[in-house]
Amino acid sequence: MTDVTATPRAGFGSFFRRHPRAWAIGGGALVFALLGTGAVVAGAAAPEPSPTPVAAASASPTPTATTPPPRPAPAAVPAASRLRTCSVADLAADPRLADFQGQVVNATTGEVLFDRGGQTPSRTASVLKLLTSAAALQVLGPDYRAxxxxxxxxxxxxxxxxxxxxxxxxxxxxxxxxxxxxxxxxxxxxxxxxxxxxxxxxxxxxxxxxxxxxxxxxxxxxxxxxxxxxxxxxxxxxxxxxxxxxxxxxxxxxxxxxxxxxxxxxxxxxxxxxxxxxxxxxxxxxxxxxxxxxxxxxxPVSTLIQQALVVSDNTIAEMLARLTAIVSGDGNSFSALNSAIPKALQAYGIDTTGIVIADGSGLSDNNAVPPSYLTQLMRKVNAREGTLGVILDGLPISGEKGSLSYSDRFTGANSDADGAVWAKTGWIDTGYTLAGVVYAQDGTTLTFAVYALGDVSDDAKQAIDTITTGFWRCGDNLSNN
Incomplete structure (x- = not known):
């Protein structure tokens, strides 16, 4: 067996210890050889060139200082919405609502809590009287008399x-x-x-x-x-x-x-x-x-609006619409309403894109208003901006006043919301609607608009009342899921 600790054999190390001078000379030669081998090899056949004088370096221009472009700032991160857990999804799926559209907004913050087709303009039935009234207040004023x-x-x-x-x-x-x-x-x-x-x-x-x-x-x-x-x-x-x-x-x-x-x-x-x-x-x-x-x-107009809204009087609504068109200079026919009413509504600062006005009462299927317009208008009505408080004072009230106090509205479990829903009713052969304000159970004020359109029957009213009572129960915890 080989002993890995045996004395090493004599070699180059032993030689250089005995001849240190030779080590110094040889080491220098070795370094020179390693550093200059390429040059020696490359120039072995040519004589050493004479050194070339170096020209004086010309002055370099002073570089112009530049300011680096600012780094793009990251976009502000939107505040996170609170997690809401009170769902009315099953109520929105009620087949009595047929082609359902709706939107609910926190009236104080403007946050959309619930939305189903809220941006789509559709026929409104008598809910259109809210727009007619707002336009009349803007153009005629509350004190105008015919x-x-x-x-x-x-x-x-x-x-x-x-x-x-x-x-x-x-x-x-x-x-x-x-x-x-x-x-x-x-x-x-x-x-x-x-x-x-x-x-x-x-x-x-x-x-x-x-x-x-x-x-x-x-x-x-x-x-x-x-x-x-x-x-x-x-x-x-x-x-x-x-x-x-x-x-x-x-x-x-x-x-x-x-x-x-x-x-x-x-x-x-x-x-x-x-x-x-x-x-x-x-x-x-x-x-x-x-x-x-x-x-x-x-x-005066202020009285006429309340008479038109509380029992959904078509006659007064058409009277107000036509007078609004005449006084605004748009004309004295039905066709003038489609320019006069949206033009008057622009004064409230809400986008009127997509709105179509065929009459003043909402009887025509050709009217078109998105639920989102109504939720925004009703925020201003609830806040009594300008003279819009006239509209709030004329609204039917669940279980207490006008067309929401009839025997087929807010009955049974929906009577829990009696006195808390201030809203305009709507009914034509092709749809039932409701839009206004809900003073919810938790103290939150909501504005809402719901449409049940298409092949509907009279029981759509009860389905609308039920989902509206759902909004009342959920309040600010209303979920869009």
């Missing part, structure tokens, strides 16, 4: 009955309120005309023999082409003429009452009776500059 006038006619013995767009003018006796409390009355107007007629020396002692009816303030057609004509005979909508009485109802005391197909003629006959009867009634226009014999005014 005026009905009688002027002297162009021929002896004639007077002209000029409609000023007051569809609430009543044929009931003064002191006997119609379906529209505070409305002007024909007997008051007739008394003014007779007094002025007798006070004028040119007509005193002579009879009024003819009555001209001027309804030119509103343009034709009087019936919006997309409306179902049965709404006239079912008692929900009159023809929209600038001269009519009691919304052209058969019964001036009933909200739902059959309407005629000649509202101007009905108004003329009622006024002729107030003037004593037996008059020749004609259609025409008032002479320019004719002397005024009498005039009466409607209730």
């Amino acid at each position: 005026t009905t006038t009688v002027v002297k006619g162009a021929t002896p013995g004639s007077v002209v009955f000029v409609g000023g767009g007051d569809l609430t003018l009543s044929r009931t006796p003064s002191g006997d309120e119609s379906v529209y409390p505070g409305a002007a009355h024909l007997d008051d107007l007739a008394a003014q005309v007779e007094a002025a007629w007798e006070a004028d020396p040119a007509t005193a002692g002579t009879p009024i023999t003819s009555l001209v009816l001027d309804s030119s303030y509103f343009a034709d057609p009087a019936w919006e082409p997309s409306w179902n004509r049965k709404e006239l005979f079912d008692g929900y909508m009159p023809e929209i003429t600038a001269l009519q009485v009691d919304g052209d109802r058969d019964s001036p005391y009933d909200s739902t009452s059959e309407r005629s197909e000649d509202p101007v003629g009905r108004a003329g006959e009622a006024f002729a009776d107030e003037l004593g009867g037996g008059l020749d009634i004609q259609r025409g226009t008032a002479p320019a500059g004719a002397a005024v014999l009498g005039q009466v005014q409607s209730a």
Whole structure:
């Protein structure tokens, strides 16, 4: 076996220990060889070149200091939303809601808590009256009153009955309120005309023999082409003429009452009776500059809006819409509404993109408003911005007031939300809607809009009430899942 600790054999190390001078000379030679081998080899066949003088270095220009571009700042990280756990997903899937759309917003923070197609413009039914009311407040103002006038006619013995767009003018006796409390009355107007007629020396002692009816303030057609004509005979909508009485109802005391197909003629006959009867009634226009014999005014816009909203009165809604279009300079026909209403609404600072206005009441399927517009508008209504508090004061209230207090609304378990839902109802053949404010169980104020569209039946109302009560129960813990 080999011993790995044996003395090493003599070799180069032993030689250099015995001959240190040789080690010094040899070591230097070795270093020289290692460092210069390449040069010696490369130049072995050529003589050493003479050194070349080095030219003086020219001065280099001083570099210009540059500022490095700023580093892009990272985008601000949005604040994390709280985790919300109260879901109404099963309620939103209720088949009674058919094609469901909806949005719910925290009215204080503006945060969208729940959304199902909230950005899609769709038909609104009578919820559209919220937009009509907001536009009227912006253009007309809360104190505006529509005026009905009688002027002297162009021929002896004639007077002209000029409609000023007051569809609430009543044929009931003064002191006997119609379906529209505070409305002007024909007997008051007739008394003014007779007094002025007798006070004028040119007509005193002579009879009024003819009555001209001027309804030119509103343009034709009087019936919006997309409306179902049965709404006239079912008692929900009159023809929209600038001269009519009691919304052209058969019964001036009933909200739902059959309407005629000649509202101007009905108004003329009622006024002729107030003037004593037996008059020749004609259609025409008032002479320019004719002397005024009498005039009466409607209730103010603030009152009219509340009357329109609380029981969803189509007549007043169309009256307000048409007057808004006229005063804004957009025209006096249905077609003028699509420019007049959105233009007026722009003053509230909410994007009106996608909104289509076919009428003022919401009866047409051609109207289109996204639920998101309504949630934003109702935030301003709830805050009573400008004059929008008028709308809040006119809203139906669950279990307490108007169309949300009827026997088929917020019943059973949904009565838990009685008094907490302030909202406008909507119903047409192709949809049910509801939009407004929920004062939730946890103290949060929510604004909301829900649509049940398509093949719907009357029980869609209860499904809408149920999901709205769900919003009330969840409050700020409402989840979008």
